Amino acid sequence: MSEKAPSPPYELYYWPTIQGRGELVRLALEDVGAPYVDVARIQGANAIASVLAGEAGGGRHFAVPVLKAGDVVLGQTACILDFLATRHEQLLPDQEPATRHRALELQLTVADLVAEAHDTHHPIAVGAYFEEQKEESKKRAAAFLKERMPKFLGFFESVLRDNEASKKEHLVGAGFSYVDLSAFQVLSGLAYAFPNAFAAYRKEIPLLIALRDRVASRPRVAAYLGSTRRVPFSEDGIFRHYPELDAE
Amino acid sequence: MSEKAPSPPYELYYWPTIQGRGELVRLALEDVGAPYVDVARIQGANAIASVLAGEAGGGRHFAVPVLKAGDVVLGQTACILDFLATRHEQLLPDQEPATRHRALELQLTVADLVAEAHDTHHPIAVGAYFEEQKEESKKRAAAFLKERMPKFLGFFESVLRDNEASKKEHLVGAGFSYVDLSAFQVLSGLAYAFPNAFAAYRKEIPLLIALRDRVASRPRVAAYLGSTRRVPFSEDGIFRHYPELDAE
Numbered sequence: 001m002s003e004k005a006p007s008p009p010y011e012l013y014y015w016p017t018i019q020g021r022g023e024l025v026r027l028a029l030e031d032v033g034a035p036y037v038d039v040a041r042i043q044g045a046n047a048i049a050s051v052l053a054g055e056a057g058g059g060r061h062f063a064v065p066v067l068k069a070g071d072v073v074l075g076q077t078a079c080i081l082d083f084l085a086t087r088h089e090q091l092l093p094d095q096e097p098a099t100r101h102r103a104l105e106l107q108l109t110v111a112d113l114v115a116e117a118h119d120t121h122h123p124i125a126v127g128a129y130f131e132e133q134k135e136e137s138k139k140r141a142a143a144f145l146k147e148r149m150p151k152f153l154g155f156f157e158s159v160l161r162d163n164e165a166s167k168k169e170h171l172v173g174a175g176f177s178y179v180d181l182s183a184f185q186v187l188s189g190l191a192y193a194f195p196n197a198f199a200a201y202r203k204e205i206p207l208l209i210a211l212r213d214r215v216a217s218r219p220r221v222a223a224y225l226g227s228t229r230r231v232p233f234s235e236d237g238i239f240r241h242y243p244e245l246d247a248e
Numbered sequence: 249m250s251e252k253a254p255s256p257p258y259e260l261y262y263w264p265t266i267q268g269r270g271e272l273v274r275l276a277l278e279d280v281g282a283p284y285v286d287v288a289r290i291q292g293a294n295a296i297a298s299v300l301a302g303e304a305g306g307g308r309h310f311a312v313p314v315l316k317a318g319d320v321v322l323g324q325t326a327c328i329l330d331f332l333a334t335r336h337e338q339l340l341p342d343q344e345p346a347t348r349h350r351a352l353e354l355q356l357t358v359a360d361l362v363a364e365a366h367d368t369h370h371p372i373a374v375g376a377y378f379e380e381q382k383e384e385s386k387k388r389a390a391a392f393l394k395e396r397m398p399k400f401l402g403f404f405e406s407v408l409r410d411n412e413a414s415k416k417e418h419l420v421g422a423g424f425s426y427v428d429l430s431a432f433q434v435l436s437g438l439a440y441a442f443p444n445a446f447a448a449y450r451k452e453i454p455l456l457i458a459l460r461d462r463v464a465s466r467p468r469v470a471a472y473l474g475s476t477r478r479v480p481f482s483e484d485g486i487f488r489h490y491p492e493l494d495a496e
Contacts, residue, residue: 124387133387155308
């Protein structure tokens with residue numbers, strides 16, 4: 001379970017112009033300083049169709065991100081992160097099965113929050129434009145900001161508050177893990193998409209805000225965020241700023 | 249990773265009157281013949297609040313299902329199934345890391361399909377009634393049946409078709425796994441919720457239909473399905489039959 005990283009660089013397959021779910025993998029690769037190629041940025045988006053069809057190995061994959069690590073080719077963000085954590089102990093220093101499963105549980109809860117944040121601008125059809133479902137989006141975003149965002153973030157705040165072993169500084173175990181990185185990304189995305197609602201709510205989640213800021217100042221994360229490798233947030237990604245969906 | 253199952257029975261925490269996501273765990277426990285207590289059926293739904301608050305151990309959990317196995321207490325369906333597969337090899341005979349991750353990847357794709365099937369009747373707010381979002385549900389269900397259900401089921405059909413090692417009979421590796429059980433449940437749920445649309449589409453997925461029927465005839469699964477432990481499908485669960493959402 002603790003093989004060394006392969007000598008060829010990782011190949012990440014994800015949409016080249018958005019952060020999206022792929023950003024959770026990019027952040028993990030950047031934080032450990034692993035060599036990787038963001039394939040579709042070099043080869044174009046055709047590379048994505050090829051990897052989904054299984055042509056890079058590992059069988060077919062439903063969606064990107066997909067990570068190729070030598071013979072292992074995997075999709076699903078949380079699955080990729082669990083895999084990376086077996087190779088880079090910095091992403092999860094405690095590799096006991098119970099801790100690995102706890103990290104996976106919390107990462108899957110992050111994934112649920114990401115999916116609901118996405119659906120604020122696509123409540124009806126993922127294949128249609130926002131403008132075609134704007135009225136429904138206003139309703140869904142209102143429910144998300146009133147009920148779901150506080151429920152999810154309140155949950156993670158409580159997890160931090162309970163985690164005395166980490167001095168309330170980390171989500172899993174006694175120290176940093178990939179789940180902290182993903183929490184940083186989701187908090188950044190929500191602040192981008194819903195600046196008014198997030199500003200009004202952030203006083204309820206001081207431990208999460210502190211976690212976000214600590215992650216942002218990790219040396220490799222800070223270098224990445226300041227580089228051209230970090231794609232900006234935009235209205236093509238998961239976290240989109242549409243003023244009509246934010247609180248007033 | 250291959251500890252024996254604990255001598256006390258597993259404790260499953262899930263809503264007692266619906267199949268929901270908990271059914272994917274119930275099916276796994278039933279198929280291996282593991283002793284388990286479906287706690288909220290005995291103690292009532294208050295037991296769920298308690299386990300979510302972390303009072304049964306393992307920290308807080310965002311939602312049920314939650315499984316307690318001695319000292320290990322875990323939420324998130326796919327995480328629970330990955331955990332059970334480390335204890336019951338029948339659920340995933342090949343415990344090589346690459347196979348475990350492939351199973352997790354496909355299980356998470358099942359989870360994505362389950363979430364989208366749920367949102368056909370709750371496209372706006374999970375905390376509101378279907379009747380309050382019926383018009384939006386009609387639109388979302390139409391998009392689901394036209395685009396998403398065929399995309400997901402077509403994907404799994406292709407995975408079966410490619411899997412020569414299993415004679416096109418199983419989703420992961422050469423033989424049966426917990427992912428097959430979950431595929432059975434989702435196919436059953438879609439056929440219940442959307443009988444017209446599913447009947448029109450099923451000719452496109454002969455390998456999946458055959459898989460569903462084989463799983464249903466596994467001795468312990470068949471015994472479970474015929475027992476009072478199997479809660480019926482209903483309009484309180486994830487897969488709901490509302491005629492106005494089905495194809496005509």
